[in-house]
Amino acid sequence: MSFQTAKKTVITLMAVIVVFCVTALIMRGSNEPVAAILSYSALALLAFLTFTIFKWLRCPYCGKVLLRKLVWLKVCPECKRNLDTGLREKKKSKGGVR
8 A cells, every 4th residue: 555545544544433422422312223333433543553554554665664754754854855756955055154
Protein backbone atom coordinates (compact mmCIF):
# COMPACT_ATOMS: atom_id res chain seq x y z
CA MET A 1 0.00 0.00 0.00
CA SER A 2 1.39 3.42 -0.90
CA PHE A 3 1.83 6.18 1.66
CA GLN A 4 -0.93 8.33 0.16
CA THR A 5 -3.41 5.43 0.19
CA ALA A 6 -2.50 4.60 3.80
CA LYS A 7 -2.93 8.27 4.75
CA LYS A 8 -6.42 8.40 3.21
CA THR A 9 -7.32 5.10 4.88
CA VAL A 10 -6.21 6.28 8.33
CA ILE A 11 -8.08 9.59 8.06
CA THR A 12 -11.23 7.81 6.88
CA LEU A 13 -11.03 5.22 9.66
CA MET A 14 -10.62 7.95 12.28
CA ALA A 15 -13.72 9.74 10.99
CA VAL A 16 -15.78 6.52 10.92
CA ILE A 17 -14.71 5.61 14.46
CA VAL A 18 -15.78 9.04 15.74
CA VAL A 19 -19.16 8.75 13.99
CA PHE A 20 -19.72 5.24 15.40
CA CYS A 21 -18.85 6.35 18.93
CA VAL A 22 -21.06 9.44 18.85
CA THR A 23 -23.95 7.46 17.39
CA ALA A 24 -23.54 4.76 20.05
CA LEU A 25 -23.59 7.40 22.79
CA ILE A 26 -26.75 8.98 21.38
CA MET A 27 -28.51 5.61 21.03
CA ARG A 28 -27.40 4.30 24.44
CA GLY A 29 -30.74 4.92 26.14
CA SER A 30 -33.23 4.06 23.42
CA ASN A 31 -31.73 1.18 21.44
CA GLU A 32 -29.20 -0.72 23.54
CA PRO A 33 -28.34 -3.63 21.15
CA VAL A 34 -27.56 -1.31 18.23
CA ALA A 35 -25.42 0.90 20.48
CA ALA A 36 -23.47 -2.17 21.62
CA ILE A 37 -22.91 -3.28 18.02
CA LEU A 38 -21.66 0.21 17.10
CA SER A 39 -19.34 0.24 20.11
CA TYR A 40 -17.83 -3.13 19.26
CA SER A 41 -17.51 -2.12 15.62
CA ALA A 42 -15.63 1.02 16.68
CA LEU A 43 -13.25 -1.10 18.77
CA ALA A 44 -12.63 -3.45 15.84
CA LEU A 45 -11.96 -0.50 13.54
CA LEU A 46 -9.59 0.96 16.14
CA ALA A 47 -7.61 -2.29 16.12
CA PHE A 48 -7.45 -2.20 12.30
CA LEU A 49 -6.44 1.49 12.44
CA THR A 50 -3.55 0.69 14.78
CA PHE A 51 -2.41 -2.14 12.51
CA THR A 52 -2.60 0.13 9.46
CA ILE A 53 -0.56 2.86 11.15
CA PHE A 54 2.29 0.61 12.18
CA LYS A 55 2.30 -1.50 9.01
CA TRP A 56 1.81 1.00 6.17
CA LEU A 57 1.94 4.60 7.45
CA ARG A 58 5.70 4.92 7.08
CA CYS A 59 8.02 7.16 5.13
CA PRO A 60 8.74 5.33 1.86
CA TYR A 61 12.39 6.41 2.02
CA CYS A 62 13.58 6.03 5.63
CA GLY A 63 10.84 3.79 7.09
CA LYS A 64 9.90 6.00 10.06
CA VAL A 65 6.28 5.80 11.26
CA LEU A 66 4.57 9.12 10.50
CA LEU A 67 1.56 10.01 12.62
CA ARG A 68 1.98 13.50 14.02
CA LYS A 69 0.37 16.22 11.89
CA LEU A 70 -0.59 13.57 9.33
CA VAL A 71 -3.11 15.72 7.48
CA TRP A 72 -0.60 18.54 6.81
CA LEU A 73 2.55 16.43 6.47
CA LYS A 74 4.36 17.01 3.17
CA VAL A 75 7.99 16.32 4.17
CA CYS A 76 9.33 13.48 6.32
CA PRO A 77 10.73 15.00 9.54
CA GLU A 78 13.49 12.37 9.69
CA CYS A 79 15.02 12.25 6.19
CA LYS A 80 13.61 15.61 4.95
CA ARG A 81 12.28 14.11 1.70
CA ASN A 82 9.06 15.22 0.07
CA LEU A 83 6.53 12.41 0.51
CA ASP A 84 5.00 12.95 -2.95
CA THR A 85 8.06 13.45 -5.14
CA GLY A 86 10.89 11.95 -3.07
CA LEU A 87 13.11 15.00 -3.53
CA ARG A 88 15.13 16.36 -0.63
CA GLU A 89 14.53 19.85 0.74
CA LYS A 90 16.99 22.43 -0.49
CA LYS A 91 19.23 23.89 2.18
CA LYS A 92 18.55 27.52 2.89
CA SER A 93 21.48 29.88 2.72
CA LYS A 94 22.41 32.11 5.64
CA GLY A 95 22.55 35.14 3.37
CA GLY A 96 24.28 38.45 3.86
CA VAL A 97 27.93 37.57 4.57
CA ARG A 98 30.22 36.17 1.87
